[in-house]
Amino acid sequence: MYADNQNDITRLVVRSAQLLLAYGADSDLVEELSQRLGKALGLASVELSISSNALVLTSLVHGRCITTTRRIRAHGINMMVVCELQRLCLLTEKGVYGANEVRRRLARIKPKTYPAKIVIPIIGISCASFCHLFGGDLMACVLTFLASSIGMAVRLYFAKRHYNLLVNFAITAFVTNVVAQIGYIFPITDTPQVTLAASVLMLVPGFPLINAISDMVKGHINVGISRWGNASLLTLASVIGITIAMQLGGIF
Amino acid sequence: MLSLLLDLLHDAFFSAIPALGFAILFNVPQRYLGYCALAGALGHSFRTLLMHFNMPIEWATFAAAALVGVITIQFAKRHLAPPLMYAVAAIIPMVPGTYAFNTVIALIQLTAQSQVSPELSALVIVNGLKTVFILGALAVGLALPSLLYYRNRPII
Numbered sequence: 001m002y003a004d005n006q007n008d009i010t011r012l013v014v015r016s017a018q019l020l021l022a023y024g025a026d027s028d029l030v031e032e033l034s035q036r037l038g039k040a041l042g043l044a045s046v047e048l049s050i051s052s053n054a055l056v057l058t059s060l061v062h063g064r065c066i067t068t069t070r071r072i073r074a075h076g077i078n079m080m081v082v083c084e085l086q087r088l089c090l091l092t093e094k095g096v097y098g099a100n101e102v103r104r105r106l107a108r109i110k111p112k113t114y115p116a117k118i119v120i121p122i123i124g125i126s127c128a129s130f131c132h133l134f135g136g137d138l139m140a141c142v143l144t145f146l147a148s149s150i151g152m153a154v155r156l157y158f159a160k161r162h163y164n165l166l167v168n169f170a171i172t173a174f175v176t177n178v179v180a181q182i183g184y185i186f187p188i189t190d191t192p193q194v195t196l197a198a199s200v201l202m203l204v205p206g207f208p209l210i211n212a213i214s215d216m217v218k219g220h221i222n223v224g225i226s227r228w229g230n231a232s233l234l235t236l237a238s239v240i241g242i243t244i245a246m247q248l249g250g251i252f
Numbered sequence: 253m254l255s256l257l258l259d260l261l262h263d264a265f266f267s268a269i270p271a272l273g274f275a276i277l278f279n280v281p282q283r284y285l286g287y288c289a290l291a292g293a294l295g296h297s298f299r300t301l302l303m304h305f306n307m308p309i310e311w312a313t314f315a316a317a318a319l320v321g322v323i324t325i326q327f328a329k330r331h332l333a334p335p336l337m338y339a340v341a342a343i344i345p346m347v348p349g350t351y352a353f354n355t356v357i358a359l360i361q362l363t364a365q366s367q368v369s370p371e372l373s374a375l376v377i378v379n380g381l382k383t384v385f386i387l388g389a390l391a392v393g394l395a396l397p398s399l400l401y402y403r404n405r406p407i408i
Contacts, residue, residue: 026336029336077278083281114279118276119277126270127270130270133345197349206274210394211336214391217392218398
C-alpha cells in the first residue's frame, strides 16, 4: 500500500467516525465501526482517542503511522446517518464496496429530518399519552397535546435559527409551561398538575443520558461524563424555564 | 385475569405512541419506526406486569430494559442497523419524567421558603433517589446483553 493511498483511506475512516459522533452514536459503536471499516479497506490497525468535542485517529500500515485530528460539532440526533454508516461498514467488510465507492457514498450522506408538520403533532400526541399513563383525565390530555405541540413548534423554530441549545430549551420549557397552566386558570380539568408534568417531558434529554451511561459502563469514562454534564445542563435549562413560568403563574 | 390482560394491552398501546413519537424526533428511518414502537410497547407493558406482582419499580425497570435490550439486538441483527437506534426510542416511555419533575419542583419550593421544611426535603430525597436509580436501571439493563453475552465480539 502506497503512502498517498493510506492517506486517502485514513481520511475516509476519520470522516465516517466524525459523522457518527456528530449525529449521536455512542463511543463504542464509533470505535468498532471505524476499526472495522479501516481493516476492510486494508489498514493494519486503527486507534481512536475520542473526547467530548474532538477525535484523534491513527492508522498503521507497514510500520507507517498517520495521525489526524477532527473537530466535532454536535448536530443533534439523526439515526438515518448512523444507520447508513453502519450499513456502509458492513458492506465494505463483505467486499461489496471498495475505497472509491465508500468515498462516493460518504459524500452523498445528507442528514434528512422529518418535516415539522409531522414532528409537531406526533410529539403532542406522545406527551398526551404520557399524561394519560400518569392518570390525567381527558381534558388534561387535550391540554397536554396543545401545550407540547406549541412547545415543539417553538423548539423547532429556535433550532432552525441556530440558537444555543440551552437557550432554546429554557424558552421552550417556559412557553410549554405557560400554555399548560390554562388548566389552573379555567376549571376544565381535575388534574392540572399532571398536565404540567407531562407536557415538558419532550425536553427530557433521553438520548444523551442513555449514551452517557452506556459509554461509562463500556469504559469510555471521559466521553460519558461530558455527555452526562451536557444532559444535566439541558435539564437545568428547562428547569429554569419552568421555574420562571410557575412563579409568574403563582403556582406554589 | 382478563382485566390484567386488558390493562396490559391499554398500557402497551399508550406506550407505543411515545416510542414512535420520539423515534421520529430522533430521525429513525421510516421502515424501522414500527419496530421501535413494538419494542417500546413490550418493554413498558412488561414493567407494568412485574409491578402488578409487587416488584419495586427500580427492579421492574431493570428487567424491562434488559428485555428491550435482547429484543432490539434481534431486530438489529435482522436489519443490520445499530441496536441503540431501536432501544433508546423504546425506553423513552419508561424514563422517570414525573419523578424528575417532582424533585425539581420540590427543590424550587424549598428555595422559595426561608426555612428548610422536613416534608419538602423528604420529597426531594425520595423523588431524586427514584429518578437516579430508575435511570441507572434503564441504562445498565439496556447494556446487559452486550456486557454478558457479546463480550468480545461485535453484535452485528
